[in-house]
Each structure stands twice: as C-alpha cells, then as structure tokens.
Amino acid sequence: MTRENIEPIQMQGPVCPIPHRHTDTIVIGHGSGGQMTHDLVQNIFKSRIGNAVLAEGNDAARLTLKGQTEQIAVSTDSHVVSPLFFPGGDIGRLAVCGTVNDVAMLGATPVFLTAGFILEEGFPMDSLIMIIDSMAEACQEANVQIVAGDTKVVEKGKADGVFINTAGFGLIPQGRTIGGQFAQPGDAVLISGSLGDHGIAVLQARGDLGFESDIQSDITPLNHMIGELLEKIPEVHVLRDPTRGGLATTLKEIACQSQVSIRLQEESIPIKPDVRIACEMLGFDPLYLANEGKVIVILPAEKAEAALETLRTSPYGTMATRIGAVFSEDPEQVLLQTPFGTTRILDMLSGEILPRIC
Amino acid sequence: MTEKATPDFLAGYRDAKLVKGVLDEIHQRVTHPWALMEICGGQTHAIMQYGLDQLLPKEIELVHGPGCPVCVTSLELIDQALWIARQPDVIFTSFGDMLRVPGSEGDLFSVRASGGQVRVVYSPLDAVNIARENPDNEVVFFAIGFETTAPANAMAVIQAEKLGLENFSILPANVLVPPALHAILASPDNRIQGFLAAGHVCTVMGYWEYPPIAEQYQTPIAVTGFEPLDLVNGILQTVEMLEEGRAEVENAYPRAVTYEGNQSAQKLIDRVFKPVDRNWRGIGTIPKSGYGLREDYQAFDATQRFDTGRIQTEESKICIAGQVLRGLKKPSECPAFGTLCTPQSPLGAPMVSSEGACAAYYHYGRKKQ
Numbered sequence: 052m053t054r055e056n057i058e059p060i061q062m063q064g065p066v067c068p069i070p071h072r073h074t075d076t077i078v079i080g081h082g083s084g085g086q087m088t089h090d091l092v093q094n095i096f097k098s099r100i101g102n103a104v105l106a107e108g109n110d111a112a113r114l115t116l117k118g119q120t121e122q123i124a125v126s127t128d129s130h131v132v133s134p135l136f137f138p139g140g141d142i143g144r145l146a147v148c149g150t151v152n153d154v155a156m157l158g159a160t161p162v163f164l165t166a167g168f169i170l171e172e173g174f175p176m177d178s179l180i181m182i183i184d185s186m187a188e189a190c191q192e193a194n195v196q197i198v199a200g201d202t203k204v205v206e207k208g209k210a211d212g213v214f215i216n217t218a219g220f221g222l223i224p225q226g227r228t229i230g231g232q233f234a235q236p237g238d239a240v241l242i243s244g245s246l247g248d249h250g251i252a253v254l255q256a257r258g259d260l261g262f263e264s265d266i267q268s269d270i271t272p273l274n275h276m277i278g279e280l281l282e283k284i285p286e287v288h289v290l291r292d293p294t295r296g297g298l299a300t301t302l303k304e305i306a307c308q309s310q311v312s313i314r315l316q317e318e319s320i321p322i323k324p325d326v327r328i329a330c331e332m333l334g335f336d337p338l339y340l341a342n343e344g345k346v347i348v349i350l351p352a353e354k355a356e357a358a359l360e361t362l363r364t365s366p367y368g369t370m371a372t373r374i375g376a377v378f379s380e381d382p383e384q385v386l387l388q389t390p391f392g393t394t395r396i397l398d399m400l401s402g403e404i405l406p407r408i409c
Numbered sequence: 410m411t412e413k414a415t416p417d418f419l420a421g422y423r424d425a426k427l428v429k430g431v432l433d434e435i436h437q438r439v440t441h442p443w444a445l446m447e448i449c450g451g452q453t454h455a456i457m458q459y460g461l462d463q464l465l466p467k468e469i470e471l472v473h474g475p476g477c478p479v480c481v482t483s484l485e486l487i488d489q490a491l492w493i494a495r496q497p498d499v500i501f502t503s504f505g506d507m508l509r510v511p512g513s514e515g516d517l518f519s520v521r522a523s524g525g526q527v528r529v530v531y532s533p534l535d536a537v538n539i540a541r542e543n544p545d546n547e548v549v550f551f552a553i554g555f556e557t558t559a560p561a562n563a564m565a566v567i568q569a570e571k572l573g574l575e576n577f578s579i580l581p582a583n584v585l586v587p588p589a590l591h592a593i594l595a596s597p598d599n600r601i602q603g604f605l606a607a608g609h610v611c612t613v614m615g616y617w618e619y620p621p622i623a624e625q626y627q628t629p630i631a632v633t634g635f636e637p638l639d640l641v642n643g644i645l646q647t648v649e650m651l652e653e654g655r656a657e658v659e660n661a662y663p664r665a666v667t668y669e670g671n672q673s674a675q676k677l678i679d680r681v682f683k684p685v686d687r688n689w690r691g692i693g694t695i696p697k698s699g700y701g702l703r704e705d706y707q708a709f710d711a712t713q714r715f716d717t718g719r720i721q722t723e724e725s726k727i728c729i730a731g732q733v734l735r736g737l738k739k740p741s742e743c744p745a746f747g748t749l750c751t752p753q754s755p756l757g758a759p760m761v762s763s764e765g766a767c768a769a770y771y772h773y774g775r776k777k778q
Binding site: 073076077078079080086087090333389390391392393394395396398401 | 423425428429457458459460461463464518519521522523531637751752753771772773
C-alpha cells in the first residue's frame with residue numbers, strides 16, 4: 052500500500068449486535084459444567100424441583116432417614132464421553148469412578164451403585180463386554196457393588212454407542228460434616244495431584260489434535276484415599292473433585308457456597324509438562340480442564356502438612372500440593388497470584404471448550 | 410538497543426527475574442506519558458494473564474488493537490456463514506472461536522442445535538479431508554484470520570484443487586494488518602503513539618511493510634512476541650524509540666521473525682489470494698485489507714457457489730466494541746461491561762473470543778473503573 056492510495060477512513064460508531072442468549076434451545080455449552088450449566092440448573096431445574104437438600108449444592112445429597120443416626124449420601128451422574136475408550140480409561144470405568152467420587156466428597160463411604168444403559172442399535176457386543184468388564188474392575192477397586200440396573204436400546208443414530216447413568220449410595224459416619232459450604236477463612240487449599248490430564252487424554256483420543264502424547268486420563272476411585280485422610284484428619288471442611296469446569300470453576304462454586312475468597316499461588320499448582328504444552332498449543336487453560344481422579348481438600352491450615360503427608364502415601368496422591376488459602380475479604384472471588392506478583396481473577400468456565408469429556 | 414538476556418526455551422521467557430529486569434529499565438527510561446497499542450489479541454491476553462499492565466509505569470498506557478480476527482469479522486460475513494451452514498447438504502467447518510460469534514439471528518451453535526452440520530476443525534486441511542470423506546456434501550471452511558492463517562488457508566485450496574475436490578470451498582475472510590494500521594493512524598481521533606506489531610503475523614510476512622508506515626505517521630513500531638519477556642522487551646524498545654524521537658521499526662522478536670518473513674508462505678498466499686476491500690466490524694470498510702481468491706481459484710469461493718452476495722446486513726449500535734477495537738476506549742469503560750455484557754451473554758464480539766480484549770479483561774479480573 053502506498054501513500055497515494057490512502058484515504059482517511061470515516062470509522063463507524065459503536066457497533067455489534069446483541070447475540071443469541073440460547074435461552075430457547077439447548078446448545079452444547081449447557082453441558083460444560085461451567086456458567087451455562089449453572090444457569091440451566093438454577094433457572095430451569097432448581098426453580099421447579101428445588102428443595103432444601105438440593106439447595107446445598109454439593110456433589111452428593113446428604114439424607115437423614117427417620118429413626119436413623121447415620122446419614123446417607125446419594126449422587127447420580129450420566130456419562131456420554133466420546134470416544135468410549137481413551138488412554139487411561141473408558142466410559143465404564145468413568146461411570147463407576149465418577150459416581151463413587153461424588154459420594155466420597157461428602158466424606159461418605161460408597162457402598163452401592165445402580166447402572167442404567169442406553170445402547171444404540173448396532174453397537175458391537177464385544178465393546179459392550181469390554182465396558183462392563185471395566186466397570187466390574189472399577190467396582191472391585193472401589194469396593195462397591197452394582198445392585199440395580201436398567202437397559203434401553205434406541206434406533207441407530209439416536210444415541211452414540213452407549214450412554215451410562217450411575218447412581219451411588221454411601222454412608223456418612225456420625226458427626227461428619229463436609230461440604231462446599233464449610234470453607235473457613237484461614238483454611239488451606241490442597242489438590243491431590245496434577246490438573247487437566249483427563250481433558251487432554253480424551254481430546255487426544257478423538258484424534259483431532261494433530262499430535263500425539265503419552266497423557267493418560269487420571270480416572271480413579273478416590274474413596275480409599277479420602278477414607279484414610281479423614282481417619283487421620285477428621286477436621287477437613289471441604290472435599291470436591293474438580294471434574295467438568297476444572298479447578299477454577301469448582302473453587303468458584305466453593306467460594307460462592309461458603310461466602311469466602313480463595314487465593315491461589317499459580318506456581319504451586321501442579322500441571323504435567325505434556326498437559327501444559329498441549330494446552331498452550333490448543334489455547335486451553337489447564338485450570339478449566341476436567342479431572343476424574345483428583346480432589347480439592349480445604350481444611351484448617353495447621354492440619355495442611357499432615358494431610359499432604361497422608362495423601363502422598365496413596366498412589367493417587369503422590370503429587371498432592373498446597374495451592375492456596377481461604378480468606379474472608381472479597382467473598383465469592385477466586386484470585387490467582389502470578390509469579391510476577393500480579394493478580395488475576397478466576398471465574399467459572401464460560402461456554403464450552405471440550406464437549407463430551409465425561 | 411539494549412542488551413537482552415537470552416533465556417532458555419519458553420520457561421525462560423516467563424522468568425519473573427528477567428522480566429522484572431526489563432520492567433526496571435522501562436521505569437528508568439520513561440519520562441513522558443505514551444499510548445502504545447499491542448496489535449494482536451494474543452498479546453492482549455498474555456498481558457492480562459500475567460498482569461504485566463499492573464507492573465508498567467503509570468506513564469505507559471496499553472491500548473488493545475484490532476488483532477482478533479473473530480472480533481473484526483463483519484456481521485455481514487457471519488450472516489453469510491450462518492446462511493451457508495443452514496443449507497441441508499452443507500458441512501460447515503470453522504475454528505472453534507467463530508461458533509459463538511453472534512450474527513443477526515443466532516450463532517453457529519444455534520445452527521448446529523437446529524440440525525445444521527457445523528464442525529470444529531483445528532486446521533483448514535482437516536476441512537479438506539472432511540470434503541474428501543463426504544463427497545455427497547458441500548464442505549465449506551470459514552477462512553478467518555490475519556496473515557498468520559492465510560498460508561494454511563491457501564494450502565487448503567491448492568490441496569483441494571490437487572485432489573480434484575469439487576465439493577470444497579472457503580468463505581474468504583482473511584484480514585491484513587498493515588491496512589488496519591493505516592486506518593487507525595489516519596483516523597482524526599487517533600491517539601496511538603507506538604505499536605507492538607503482532608509477532609506471529611510477522612513470522613509469515615516479515616516486517617518489510619512497516620518502515621513506510623512508521624515514517625509516514627512518525628510512529629515507531631516494535632515487532633513483539635507473546636511471552637512476558639517478549640512483551641516487555643517490545644514495550645521497552647518502543648519506549649526507547651519514542652523517548653529518543655525515532656520513528657523506526659525494530660524487531661523485538663528476532664528468534665521467530667526476519668525482515669523478509671517466510672517467503673515460501675508469502676508466495677503461497679500470493680498464488681491463491683489477492684488483496685480486496687474488506688469490511689471490519691467496528692471499523693468499517695478498509696481498502697485492500699482482506700484476501701479474496703484469485704480468478705484461477707474462484708471455483709473454491711463459497712460466496713460465489715452459494716451466491717451470498719445478496720446477504721447484506723448492517724451493524725446495530727449497542728456496545729462500544731468499535732471503540733474498543735480502535736483503542737479509543739478500554740473494555741472497562743463500557744457501561745455494559747461485566748453487567749449486561751459477559752462471556753455468557755456477550756453484547757459484542759470482543760467479549761466472545763478468547764482473544765477478545767473484553768473477554769481478556771473479564772477473565773483476568775479487570776473491574777469497572
């Protein structure tokens with residue numbers, strides 16, 4: 052472009068149209084586990100079928116049965132992961148571990164599961180057998196039994212191979228009160244291991260990354276590790292597994308439930324180099340990627356070191372790290388302290404980055 | 410020129426000590442207030458992600474440039490994309506970011522929700538493969554991006570031609586940096602005094618196009634990368650030029666950028682594309698600021714294949730996105746920022762893309778001022 056053909060440009064005034072709010076149809080982002088899911092649950096579900104138990108907003112419901120001193124924890128989770136088999140796991144293992152972990156997050160001991168299958172016409176029987184074998188293995192590992200089930204088949208094209216719903220039941224020992232609403236100023240925030248492994252492993256298995264890595268999903272039943280932790284350190288306030296929406300979204304939920312702020316030290320957050328590199332290439336933030344074998348532990352700061360020692364004795368907690376602390380100022384905020392001494396706010400995941408990862 | 414540390418790959422470019430050393434130097438060199446524009450949205454994001462703006466002297470104001478292809482793609486082009494994507498036999502392929510950008514009615518997510526075949530691809534060559542695997546479908550790729558994506562977009566067209574694919578076309582939407590710089594600098598209300606040129610664009614194009622611009626408008630330009638150390642080095646070099654009254658072009662990203670750029674990529678672009686006038690969201694039509702397909706490749710032009718020329722839409726006046734994209738206003742100065750306008754319900758494109766300035770402000774915690 053030369054000087055001669057430049058004309059001063061008369062720029063337009065304020066622009067941009069109001070975009071679609073997606074309040075009239077379901078779009079993929081409603082399943083992200085982030086803000087859109089949150090809004091859907093609040094505006095459509097809770098406003099119509101809400102009650103005091105649901106309002107607690109934890110991974111599992113805490114129920115008291117008449118005449119019983121022990122409480123029970125109940126949770127349900129549907130699994131639609133694509134592809135069905137990926138490095139480190141498959142939909143069967145996911146369906147068992149996801150629900151076992153949700154029950155364990157109330158400090159409960161998971162005992163029984165139910166499993167409902169939606170199968171697509173034409174789905175190979177061999178694949179189904181592999182999935183059920185994998186569920187059996189995961190049940191053995193978690194020491195739970197599947198005690199009820201259901202099978203439905205839909206026409207070819209009306210589902211994607213197999214969808215699995217599981218529900219879980221567990222016993223909460225007397226006097227144990229753990230939940231997202233119990234974080235206290237002065238508490239320490241721990242994470243049991245590295246972040247983002249599951250999200251990247253599934254994406255890679257879809258084969259559309261254009262590169263290969265050795266990243267494995269972290270799918271794990273966490274109930275034994277949590278059981279040992281609580282036996283040694285019963286003072287734990289919050290347990291939560293950062294699945295869809297990742298660490299950032301999950302901590303934001305806890306900050307809102309407990310009316311506190313959470314400050315994280317960016318340097319201390321464990322992320323494997325392969326995951327970090329994959330995220331940088333793809334433009335993802337590992338703090339928003341799903342995990343299926345990690346737990347956030349929030350507890351009084353003076354118990355943090357002992358808790359880390361206990362977590363690290365488990366094969367699933369070797370990378371357990373203290374990543375932050377809870378404060379009373381700026382309630383509902385999650386703040387990340389960068390290595391440069393600057394601060395940024397972490398909000399809930401908005402929209403959808405990786406659909407159908409669990 | 411200041412002597413620069415040469416750190417280890419990547420990790421070193423985020424080394425807080427090295428970055429602080431350069432920041433100290435910026436603090437020492439600054440004597441005047443300066444308004445610098447980082448052209449690329451990727452740079453905006455890195456600045457906000459690492460909080461570098463919090464560490465600069467108060468004299469230095471960073472204004473965010475138009476370098477987010479998602480944000481500057483015109484409403485008209487998005488409406489054309491939506492129309493094509495709604496056609497029953499079409500598989501519409503796009504980078505993921507474009508799916509949330511609002512057209513006049515809905516976005517590509519809504520098209521998908523209502524049965525349209527919209528697929529996210531990570532490379533235009535993936536779209537060519539989809540065309541090969543689906544001979545009964547028309548496969549269209551939304552060819553957005555600055556000069557950075559143009560070589561891959563050109564390659565997709567050449568590949569489709571080589572494979573004899575008659576069912577592949579692109580919706581040409583590439584935009585170019587130098588004409589945008591002219592538009593910003595020639596604008597009567599321009600207040601930008603120095604530029605951080607977009608390092609990735611220059612990796613492809615080199616920076617031979619910039620010296621005449623620096624000279625014509627007496628505005629220094631530093632080719633700048635995306636890591637914290639790259640960014641502060643770019644800022645330092647621009648500040649030095651400003652303080653010394655030099656309107657020159659310097660390369661603060663020499664590990665990736667040469668003066669000539671990637672010449673085989675440029676040849677590829679030139680073989681397939683020619684400069685055409687393009688409408689920029691929030692800025693208006695800038696002459697010769699986009700890439701259209703050359704005559705030899707018009708068969709791959711989706712605008713012709715689907716006759717989308719008849720789809721013409723005007724932009725409505727709701728948010729201040731235009732002024733944000735032009736660097737006249739900060740996202741936090743918008744009355745709707747963070748309240749009416751959030752990434753969940755964006756009023757403007759800069760709130761939509763992960764590279765958008767408003768989204769960067771929102772995610773990295775800039776409150777209303």
